[in-house]
Amino acid sequence: MFEGGLYPYWIVIFLMMTGLYVVISRDNLVKKVIGLNIFQVSVIMFYVAMGKVRGGTAPIEAEGFTIYSNPLPHVLMLTAIVVGVATTALALSLVVRINEAYATIEEDEIRELEREEEA
Amino acid sequence: MIRHVILRALSKLLIPLIMLFALYVQFHGDYGPGGGFQAGVIFGAAIILYALMFGLEAAKRVFPPRVLEFFVAFGLLLYGGVGIEAILLGGNFLDYGHLAHEPVHGQHLGILLVELGVGITVAAVMASIFFLFAGRGRSDV
Amino acid sequence: MTGGEADLITRVSDDLPALQIAVPLLSAAICLLVRRARAAWAVAMVVAWGSFASACVLLSRVLQSGTISYAEGGWRPPWGIELRIDLLNALVLLVVTGICAIVLTASPRSLDQEVWREHHHKFYALYLLCMTGLAGMTITGDAFNIFVFLEISSLSSYALIAQGTTRRALTSSLQYLVMGTIGGTFLLLGIGMIYMVTGTLNIADMAVQLAAVGPNRTVLVALACIGIGTGIKLAVFPLHIWLPNAYTYAPAIVTAFLAATATKVAYYVLVRFVFSVFGAPLAFGELRLDAVLMPLAIAAMFAGSFVAIFQDDIKRMLAYSSVAQIGYMVLGLSLASVSGLTGGLVHLFNHAIMKSGLFLVMAAVVLRMGSTRLDAFAGLGRRMPFTMAAFVVAGLSLIGVPLTVGFVSKWYLVVGAIEGGLWPVAVLILLSSLLALIYIWRVVEVAYFRQPPEDAPEVSEAPASLLVPIWVLAGATVFFGVFTSLSVGLASAAARMLFGVEL
Numbered sequence: 001m002f003e004g005g006l007y008p009y010w011i012v013i014f015l016m017m018t019g020l021y022v023v024i025s026r027d028n029l030v031k032k033v034i035g036l037n038i039f040q041v042s043v044i045m046f047y048v049a050m051g052k053v054r055g056g057t058a059p060i061e062a063e064g065f066t067i068y069s070n071p072l073p074h075v076l077m078l079t080a081i082v083v084g085v086a087t088t089a090l091a092l093s094l095v096v097r098i099n100e101a102y103a104t105i106e107e108d109e110i111r112e113l114e115r116e117e118e119a
Numbered sequence: 120m121i122r123h124v125i126l127r128a129l130s131k132l133l134i135p136l137i138m139l140f141a142l143y144v145q146f147h148g149d150y151g152p153g154g155g156f157q158a159g160v161i162f163g164a165a166i167i168l169y170a171l172m173f174g175l176e177a178a179k180r181v182f183p184p185r186v187l188e189f190f191v192a193f194g195l196l197l198y199g200g201v202g203i204e205a206i207l208l209g210g211n212f213l214d215y216g217h218l219a220h221e222p223v224h225g226q227h228l229g230i231l232l233v234e235l236g237v238g239i240t241v242a243a244v245m246a247s248i249f250f251l252f253a254g255r256g257r258s259d260v
Numbered sequence: 261m262t263g264g265e266a267d268l269i270t271r272v273s274d275d276l277p278a279l280q281i282a283v284p285l286l287s288a289a290i291c292l293l294v295r296r297a298r299a300a301w302a303v304a305m306v307v308a309w310g311s312f313a314s315a316c317v318l319l320s321r322v323l324q325s326g327t328i329s330y331a332e333g334g335w336r337p338p339w340g341i342e343l344r345i346d347l348l349n350a351l352v353l354l355v356v357t358g359i360c361a362i363v364l365t366a367s368p369r370s371l372d373q374e375v376w377r378e379h380h381h382k383f384y385a386l387y388l389l390c391m392t393g394l395a396g397m398t399i400t401g402d403a404f405n406i407f408v409f410l411e412i413s414s415l416s417s418y419a420l421i422a423q424g425t426t427r428r429a430l431t432s433s434l435q436y437l438v439m440g441t442i443g444g445t446f447l448l449l450g451i452g453m454i455y456m457v458t459g460t461l462n463i464a465d466m467a468v469q470l471a472a473v474g475p476n477r478t479v480l481v482a483l484a485c486i487g488i489g490t491g492i493k494l495a496v497f498p499l500h501i502w503l504p505n506a507y508t509y510a511p512a513i514v515t516a517f518l519a520a521t522a523t524k525v526a527y528y529v530l531v532r533f534v535f536s537v538f539g540a541p542l543a544f545g546e547l548r549l550d551a552v553l554m555p556l557a558i559a560a561m562f563a564g565s566f567v568a569i570f571q572d573d574i575k576r577m578l579a580y581s582s583v584a585q586i587g588y589m590v591l592g593l594s595l596a597s598v599s600g601l602t603g604g605l606v607h608l609f610n611h612a613i614m615k616s617g618l619f620l621v622m623a624a625v626v627l628r629m630g631s632t633r634l635d636a637f638a639g640l641g642r643r644m645p646f647t648m649a650a651f652v653v654a655g656l657s658l659i660g661v662p663l664t665v666g667f668v669s670k671w672y673l674v675v676g677a678i679e680g681g682l683w684p685v686a687v688l689i690l691l692s693s694l695l696a697l698i699y700i701w702r703v704v705e706v707a708y709f710r711q712p713p714e715d716a717p718e719v720s721e722a723p724a725s726l727l728v729p730i731w732v733l734a735g736a737t738v739f740f741g742v743f744t745s746l747s748v749g750l751a752s753a754a755a756r757m758l759f760g761v762e763l
Contacts, residue, residue, distance in 0.1 A: 036438060206275045
């Protein structure tokens with residue numbers, strides 16, 4: 001099924017770099033949070049790809065199947081997804097509060113306001 | 120809110136089914152794919168759909184935020200309580216085998232209760248997050 | 261007491277490792293339910309001091325009968341999740357729970373001022389969750405579990421920081437969240453790579469399998485990922501930019517708590533992975549981790565202290581000083597010798613005590629003066645004599661004056677540097693201490709030798725609920741500076757264990 005063998009990892013690396021780039025380069029805080037999400041998802045994909053066994057089925061006992069994918073990394077990612085949801089919810093709630101306090105969610109404008117505050 | 124008649128009629132039909140499916144995923148979790156996380160999210164989705172269709176106010180009357188907050192804590196307490204109970208009955212933390220006279224029975228009971236706790240907390244958290252975000256910055260909070 | 265009860269107590273006391281995590285977690289839920297500020301505080305107090313007592317019991321057991329292994333759910337390691345307590349994490353657990361309990365004792369008055377009273381019960385719930393995460397990271401023997409507990413403690417600490425009074429607390433918290441999440445995800449990636457190579461998540465088992473595999477490219481990348489991940493949480497020099505803002509704008513109590521615990525546990529995780537998973541020969545011999553960390557540590561020592569000198573806000577000054585002090589801890593690790601690591605671990609213990617003491621002084625100053633800017637300190641030496649005296653004692657310790665804990669850790673670091681033949685490093689340690697002298701002196705000068713402005717409002721001494729914890733910590737900096745057997749004894753035993761040297 002997966003002829004190339006290692007190509008899932010190239011996708012992981014591509015997603016990871018995309019996510020990091022978005023986090024670093026965007027000023028809009030919501031876009032930053034989305035970038036963070038893409039970054040986290042790349043690692044989830046990394047684990048899922050790691051656990052996949054070629055030709056294996058879902059690890060549920062049934063007749064006629066002997067090869068199963070490794071369920072452990074997949075289960076771990078259930079927790080990582082929950083962590084991702086919690087992080088996103090917290091980040092977005094902070095963005096909402098920032099929007100209420102500064103009336104903007106653009107990082108450069110916020111920095112400008114903070115500089116005025118200090119002066 | 121007279122508009123969207125079709126959507127509202129359809130969601131009235133769907134919401135009970137979604138909740139039922141959530142319960143199926145919840146209680147079938149120890150035999151097949153499923154479990155507390157998934158069931159909680161599905162149940163939370165039903166509440167969110169209700170809020171989207173019939174308004175935040177109506178949804179908050181059915182699921183008051185105070186009650187949701189209670190369930191967030193209750194699910195966690197149920198989970199941990201099972202773990203502590205296992206200690207009191209002579210096993211390790213979360214060692215379900217000690218919950219009943221027979222280890223297999225105990226394991227069934229333990230995983231059922233733990234997953235129920237997870238499901239309750241997740242559903243309540245999902246709905247709370249939605250309510251908090253949706254209610255922010257409005258006069259009718 | 262009947263036989264049955266006594267039997268139950270001994271049985272339950274065997275489960276202390278699990279209760280150390282489970283009880284704070286459940287009490288967080290109880291705090292959420294009680295909804296009353298003081299009641300929630302009472303619950304948190306009982307749990308925090310109980311955790312501290314339990315950490316003491318665990319430490320004495322480890323000293324008596326060696327490493328404790330606890331199988332969660334009765335699943336034997338390496339298959340199940342194992343809680344594993346040895347000398348190293350028993351020491352860290354003691355520091356974390358102890359600081360947690362003392363800071364919590366000091367919290368009500370300061371919180372009344374800085375956080376809305378309706379939110380107090382949620383604050384204590386978050387505080388306990390953060391403590392759960394930190395204790396969990398410390399005692400778990402499972403690599404993925406470290407990530408889970410790291411995220412529990414991180415998420416609750418972001419929320420705690422956002423409780424600060426100014427709107428900048430929000431942006432600082434978000435900045436920390438973005439960096440912290442990247443750090444946590446890198447850690448997860450690194451753990452995944454080790455899992456690919458070894459097929460296990462149990463730390464002890466990982467070490468065995470890795471030793472059989474030997475160094476290859478995946479292991480190298482895994483070490484890099486874990487180094488970056490923990491480096492961000494630990495605030496190693498170029499990755500520290502979240503720290504000054506987060507510490508400055510968080511409520512004073514939160515700063516005192518996090519400054520003394522969060523970075524320390526991250527340091528522990530780094531030490532655990534470097535020594536217990538990769539092993540010293542692999543990490544320092546093949547992968548040259550020391551060559552990466554040592555320049556960064558020295559840069560942190562100077563850059564942190566140097567920037568601290570020019571801060572007008574004393575809370576921010578102490579935050580930059582934390583960056584420098586973290587440099588000392590990392591330097592201890594990068595010396596790659598028993599005495600160097602002893603210095604690093606002793607400094608973990610000592611820095612936790614003195615920094616939480618100093619930040620509690622900041623809490624007292626904020627309570628009375630409403631600000632921690634340098635001008636606010638004018639004449640405080642006479643107006644808040646006990647508070648400022650504690651600042652001086654902890655400050656002397658930060659500089660490293662003999663008879664304080666700061667001297668003890670610097671002594672071991674200098675000995676480690678000289679043993680390794682690194683004379684210049686030893687000189688640099690002493691030089692950077694002079695920078696600490698400058699920034700502490702600035703505050704002392706203003707507090708004791710500058711008259712307060714004529715129209716200054718009358719201020720009284722800090723309330724006893726704050727003063728007692730402050731003096732417990734300030735006293736501890738002197739006590740452990742004179743009687744070093746607990747801190748140094750444990751740290752050197754742990755260091756020898758990690759290097760595999762016979763006790």
